Amino acid sequence: MLDLFLQPEAMMIFATLFALEVVLGVDNIVFISVLCERLPEHQRKLARNLGIALAVAARIGLVFSISWVMSLTQPLFSIARAPFSGRDLIMIGGGAFLLAKSLKELWMCFSDDHHQEASKVRAGIALVLLQIVAVDAVFSMDSVITAVGMTSEVPLMVAAILASAVVMVLCAEKINDYVSRYPGFKTLALLFLVMLGAMLMAEGFEIHFNKGYVYFAMAFGLLIETCHILLKKRNQKVFRRIYPQQCGWAVKVK
CATH class of the missing domain: 1.20.5 (Single alpha-helices involved in coiled-coils or other helix-helix interfaces)
Incomplete structure (x- = not known):
């Protein structure tokens, strides 16, 4: 097992996968921080850490179900000669959920304090964790498929996910503090999630954008x-x- 990680090619693949997972982790931390705002203050840290742990577990679960994930790329049906696979449906549904959730949070930012406090009371930690896992599964779909295309070594993929989880834990509290302390950062984060939701839906319809932009x-x-x-x-x-x-x-x- 250790010999695998000492090979130059394996180290390059691990570095690439790690970078991919860190970028994915930033998306998740932003979404987790926004969702945790709906919880009472004493529950936010617990929800954030549990959310990261469940997100990592979901990603590792997808890695160990590679054959099922790859089968999602096969067309299921066609509409106007445009084929749709299971992956496409997941992207469209997940993107729509993320878009609707982000737009709702943006609306809450511009509503009065009474509505914001009411939303915090209604939000439960179980519901927040469920939303985190659902959105992370959508975010992870493309990264897992990309990882499978790069290597067939499951230990490399799992190691990259676990290493990125350490970065997520170290950065989560600072990002959450900035999102909570400065309204401008929260608005910017929500607009970022709106763009990601729209992009996920577009990818589901086979309209591809360069995420670098x-x-x-x-x-x-x-x-x-x-x-x-x-x-x-x-x-x-x-x-x-x-x-x-x-x-x-x-x-x-x-």
């Missing part, structure tokens, strides 16, 4: 929002330095 747009949006936050903090420091009395008065009033 989506990730570039997301990175550019994060850069703009980060600059906006840094500029806001700088202006607040300048205001406190120039008008210390007003700032002290504001603190006393609070």
